[in-house]
Amino acid sequence: MKEAGCDDESTNGVVVMVEPYSQTEQIQHVIYRILDANLDRAREGLRIIEEWCRFGLNNAQLALECKHLRQEIANWHTPQMRAARDTLGDAGTELSHPQEEQRANIKSLLQANFGRVQEAMRVLEEYGKLTHPNMGKAFKQMRYRVYTLESTLLGYQRHQLLLRSRLYLVTSQSENLLSTVEAALKGGLTLLQYRDKTADDTVRLEQAMKLRQLCHSYGALFIMNDRVDLALAVDADGVHLGQQDMPIAIARQLLGPQRLIGRSTTNSKEMQGAIADGADYIGVGPVYETPTKVGKAATGVEYVSYAAKNCPIPWFAIGGIDPNNINEVIDAGAQRVAVVRSLMEAEQPTLVTQYFLSQLYRVKANA
Numbered sequence: 001m002k003e004a005g006c007d008d009e010s011t012n013g014v015v016v017m018v019e020p021y022s023q024t025e026q027i028q029h030v031i032y033r034i035l036d037a038n039l040d041r042a043r044e045g046l047r048i049i050e051e052w053c054r055f056g057l058n059n060a061q062l063a064l065e066c067k068h069l070r071q072e073i074a075n076w077h078t079p080q081m082r083a084a085r086d087t088l089g090d091a092g093t094e095l096s097h098p099q100e101e102q103r104a105n106i107k108s109l110l111q112a113n114f115g116r117v118q119e120a121m122r123v124l125e126e127y128g129k130l131t132h133p134n135m136g137k138a139f140k141q142m143r144y145r146v147y148t149l150e151s152t153l154l155g156y157q158r159h160q161l162l163l164r165s166r167l168y169l170v171t172s173q174s175e176n177l178l179s180t181v182e183a184a185l186k187g188g189l190t191l192l193q194y195r196d197k198t199a200d201d202t203v204r205l206e207q208a209m210k211l212r213q214l215c216h217s218y219g220a221l222f223i224m225n226d227r228v229d230l231a232l233a234v235d236a237d238g239v240h241l242g243q244q245d246m247p248i249a250i251a252r253q254l255l256g257p258q259r260l261i262g263r264s265t266t267n268s269k270e271m272q273g274a275i276a277d278g279a280d281y282i283g284v285g286p287v288y289e290t291p292t293k294v295g296k297a298a299t300g301v302e303y304v305s306y307a308a309k310n311c312p313i314p315w316f317a318i319g320g321i322d323p324n325n326i327n328e329v330i331d332a333g334a335q336r337v338a339v340v341r342s343l344m345e346a347e348q349p350t351l352v353t354q355y356f357l358s359q360l361y362r363v364k365a366n367a
């Protein structure tokens, strides 16, 4: 802060008393420093996010929104604010949290920078009110744009990962649930559904929370079977709903546009219904009869061929698929498959995952 003082200044032998900085001026100076520092913080954070949108996601629209926000922020940066900067005298420049020294992955890097931008904007909103009649309002609006950007970016990343996922592991009850899932993740699995039809909610919540954390630590998506409430409670990436489960429209209202919703389908009518209702992906099956879904008649590979020709959204062939018949399913047109027993009961889930993926990556993905 500038020294408050009453320096003398000699001018032609006349002693002029320079007025000390008034308290109001001193406060204004401090406010300018705060605004200067936070305008920079907000712009820097946005730049980091913008680089990922541009180079990591190739998403020009998201990158442009970051750029527009940065430009808008720059327009508020006045010469007085810049002049108030005193980097050497800023006690905060040396402070950094250990978490800032290391980022586990892109997601945590983005999260940290979104947090930083939102925090800076909140400061700009409050202190800006003391400086310009419109500054508080402008930063409030920008802060909401940043929230929207964050959720759009997260949703986009989820969809991208869904598109890239060829193998979908649907779990069954197991004493080795976490270690089996981790073994599959090590083999390259990027999509997991937690399915337990009988456990208490307390157990489901606990397991789902652990699985979500595990999946995210490997950069994989975590989907909850049947239950929208549990999906929200554990911050899952989405939910899988069968024909007897909650209608997609209601699930969408509860989950919002950025989470994934999958739907089981057994025939063309169910497929068209799921697409019209806005499902992000569908299950196609059961291709073969399976003890995991007792009483549900197999569709055969004919429905797989139908899906290959007619389904514009990602779809996963499911039901009785194993390493011995995977190529028959691929030959019928499948590019993605979902399995329960083949992985949950495998002696070496990492190797089986790698085998499935090696077969599935032989074919090009369309949807």
Ligand SMILES: Cc1ncc(COP(=O)(O)OP(=O)(O)O)c(N)n1
Binding pocket: 168, 170, 193, 195, 197, 225, 226, 240, 241, 242, 243, 244, 245, 262, 263, 264, 265, 282, 283, 284, 316, 318, 338
């Ligand atoms: C990927 C995938 N496809 C289909 C299903 C089956 O869902 P649903 O018909 O609701 O049966 P349950 O799994 O709830 O018994 C699925 N879970 N996943």
Ligand SMILES: Cc1nc(C(=O)O)sc1CCOP(=O)(O)O
Binding pocket: 170, 264, 265, 283, 284, 285, 286, 287, 290, 291, 292, 293, 296, 318, 319, 320, 321, 338, 339, 340, 341, 342
């Ligand atoms: C959970 C489920 N849904 C199906 C459907 O067709 O909707 S088939 C299925 C079970 C798939 O298990 P497995 O890989 O052990 O055969």
Ligand SMILES: [Mg+2]
Binding pocket: 225, 226, 240, 241, 242, 245
């Ligand atoms: Mg269900």
